[in-house]
Amino acid sequence: xxxxxxxxxxxSSAPNPQPRHRLPxxxxxxxxxxHFAEILATRPNLGFFEIHAENYLVAGGPFHHYLRRIRxxxxxxxxGVGLSIGADEPLDIAHLDRLAALLDRYQPQSFSEHLAWSxxxxxxxxxxxxxPYNLPTLTRVCDxxxxxxxxLQRRILLENPATYVEFAASTMDxxxxxxxxxxxxxxxxxxxxxxxxxxxxxxxxxxxxxxxALPLAAVxxxxxxxxxxxxxxxxxxxxxxxxGAPIAAAVWNLYAFALERLGPTPTLxxxxxxxxxxxxxxxxxxxxxxxxxxxxxxxxx
Amino acid sequence: xxxxxLFAAALLNPDVPCPDGLTxxxxxxxxxxxxxxxxxxxxxxxxxLADTFPVTQELVGEEFFRAMAGxxxxxxxxxxxxxxxxxxxxPTFITQFEPASTVPYLADxxxxxxxxxxxxxxxxxxxxxxxxxxxxxxDPTRLPLLQVGCHPSLNVLxxxxxxxxxxxxxxxxxxxxxxxxxxxxxxxxxRVGLEVQVIALPPGGDVLIAGFxxxxxxxxxxxxxxATHPDFDLTAHxxxxxxxxxxxxxxxxxxVPS
Numbered sequence: 001x002x003x004x005x006x007x008x009x010x011x012s013s014a015p016n017p018q019p020r021h022r023l024p025x026x027x028x029x030x031x032x033x034x035h036f037a038e039i040l041a042t043r044p045n046l047g048f049f050e051i052h053a054e055n056y057l058v059a060g061g062p063f064h065h066y067l068r069r070i071r072x073x074x075x076x077x078x079x080g081v082g083l084s085i086g087a088d089e090p091l092d093i094a095h096l097d098r099l100a101a102l103l104d105r106y107q108p109q110s111f112s113e114h115l116a117w118s119x120x121x122x123x124x125x126x127x128x129x130x131x132p133y134n135l136p137t138l139t140r141v142c143d144x145x146x147x148x149x150x151x152l153q154r155r156i157l158l159e160n161p162a163t164y165v166e167f168a169a170s171t172m173d174x175x176x177x178x179x180x181x182x183x184x185x186x187x188x189x190x191x192x193x194x195x196x197x198x199x200x201x202x203x204x205x206x207x208x209x210x211x212x213a214l215p216l217a218a219v220x221x222x223x224x225x226x227x228x229x230x231x232x233x234x235x236x237x238x239x240x241x242x243x244g245a246p247i248a249a250a251v252w253n254l255y256a257f258a259l260e261r262l263g264p265t266p267t268l269x270x271x272x273x274x275x276x277x278x279x280x281x282x283x284x285x286x287x288x289x290x291x292x293x294x295x296x297x298x299x300x301x
Numbered sequence: 302x303x304x305x306x307l308f309a310a311a312l313l314n315p316d317v318p319c320p321d322g323l324t325x326x327x328x329x330x331x332x333x334x335x336x337x338x339x340x341x342x343x344x345x346x347x348x349x350l351a352d353t354f355p356v357t358q359e360l361v362g363e364e365f366f367r368a369m370a371g372x373x374x375x376x377x378x379x380x381x382x383x384x385x386x387x388x389x390x391x392p393t394f395i396t397q398f399e400p401a402s403t404v405p406y407l408a409d410x411x412x413x414x415x416x417x418x419x420x421x422x423x424x425x426x427x428x429x430x431x432x433x434x435x436x437x438x439x440d441p442t443r444l445p446l447l448q449v450g451c452h453p454s455l456n457v458l459x460x461x462x463x464x465x466x467x468x469x470x471x472x473x474x475x476x477x478x479x480x481x482x483x484x485x486x487x488x489x490x491x492r493v494g495l496e497v498q499v500i501a502l503p504p505g506g507d508v509l510i511a512g513f514x515x516x517x518x519x520x521x522x523x524x525x526x527x528a529t530h531p532d533f534d535l536t537a538h539x540x541x542x543x544x545x546x547x548x549x550x551x552x553x554x555x556x557v558p559s
Contacts, residue, residue: 054382054383054384055385057383058383058385058422059422059423059424059425059453060422060423060424060425060453061420061421061422061423061425061454061492061495062421062495063422064425065425065495081382082381082382082383083382084382087305088303088304088305089305095381095382117305118382119382120305120306120308120309121306121309122380123309123378123379123380124378124379124380124381124382125309125312125342125378126341126342126345126346126349126379126382126384127338127341127342127345129305129308129312129338130338131305132304132322164334164335164337164338165323165324165325165331165334165335165338166323166324166325166326167322167323167324168322168323168324169304169322202334203325203326204326204327230337231333232325232327232329232330232333232334233329233330233332233333233334234327234329236327236329238333238334238337240337240341
């Protein structure tokens with residue numbers, strides 16, 4: 001039904017040994033401008049840094065000044081938050097061109113985006129909005145991913161979403177939808193363990209079963225973050241993916257579960273709000289590295 | 302209208318009901334769940350504006366600023382995922398936002414803060430070196446023909462209000478109580494190295510720089526400044542601009558061989 005994707009072959013093959021094409025199986029941190037100077041001065045022992053692409057689509061100044069220097073010392077992941085792959089409108093070609101220029105400039109080991117939409121009718125909503133899981137949306141998402149992967153000439157890791165509503169129009173569950181996308185487009189997966197947990201609670205699903213049902217061989221990176229707690233109209237727990245708090249114990253446990261199935265996998269500590277001192281984030285990264293160490297030992301046994 | 306168009310309309314307008322077709326496992330009213338998206342959109346965009354306009358916020362207080370920014374966000378959501386550009390429209394919005402009319406200089410302070418963001422992310426360029434300056438100034442007879450290139454981060458804001466002093470007082474420079482907001486000031490905004498600076502320009506400086514930007518040679522640009530400000534001191538202005546690295550190129554028209 002769909003054309004074979006030029007990126008499909010990379011799924012079944014062994015991970016590329018060239019570090020240029022892969023993040024190390026270590027913990028990384030989201031790069032925040034508050035920490036630029038300290039990172040350069042102290043060079044913390046970390047696997048990689050990740051940036052939000054849209055913050056760096058600027059001509060010059062301190063963001064590029066620091067990123068260029070930090071890139072000299074660390075592997076880099078670029079994470080897009082504005083491509084709107086799930087939109088029911090054509091992708092923004094100018095935005096793709098700007099992303100291509102940024103990827104060309106920094107040669108990151110990984111580029112990822114979201115299973116979500118964030119634009120409509122020329123407006124940008126700065127949030128990752130949900131879509132129903134059915135055949136028309138599947139076709140659209142796959143067309144957009146094919147287009148983006150061809151335009152950027154690289155495999156994209158697609159992130160599973162944190163959602164607060166479901167759709168009457170959905171005809172398949174999220175894991176089936178994502179599995180089909182990976183199959184059709186050859187994209188990789190960014191497994192956001194916090195999102196899996198948040199969506200699990202919000203939709204009364206077992207997050208372990210949701211993760212186990214994903215095509216885990218395609219996972220190229222993991223995200224860990226903190227959430228906030230709210231309630232729905234009946235008083236049931238509703239978790240909000242805020243990236244504004246430490247990683248919860250339940251999410252660490254789910255991470256350990258995921259690593260048992262995945263083996264060591266590059267893991268990002270995400271904090272975008274209430275950003276604490278670098279040392280606080282480094283401690284969370286160290287915690288992830290301990291879990292990665294256990295996963296490595298399990299592999300060796 | 303597409304489902305996403307309806308979803309988007311309800312995000313921005315609290316009077317539009319939550320879209321049809323949303324469900325929850327426990328059959329709870331989806332309006333409460335949809336409100337999470339509404340809140341994420343509005344609050345994150347207000348936060349983005351608060352980051353860009355900290356002094357504007359201090360001038361009116363956080364509560365007033367966030368209420369005003371909320372009206373702006375619903376009226377003019379971003380048109381691009383590059384949020385550093387969001388807020389270009391806020392100063393003009395402020396001039397039409399009636400409750401802000403008691404702070405007449407608010408819009409110009411917001412304009413100044415937007416220029417600071419633009420300068421922060423503007424293209425890089427080296428300022429003139431002392432050698433280049435010495436060389437260009439060596440032949441006074443050619444000076445009027447000199448083409449002056451400004452640093453890409455440079456912008457000028459001519460205000461009826463004391464925007465430089467007001468802004469500086471909010472950085473802990475000078476005493477806010479002693480600032481008379483009604484005194485006109487011209488702000489030069491420029492990134493020097495990695496830092497954005499806000500400098501008060503003497504009268505006529507804006508005319509001189511506008512002349513450079515229009516491609517006029519030094520003699521003509523200075524002539525315009527003198528015409529509007531008879532006591533305009535070109536030497537002092539050039540010294541100030543060179544000192545803060547505002548000029549990045551000098552060139553003379555190539556000579557036609559005779």
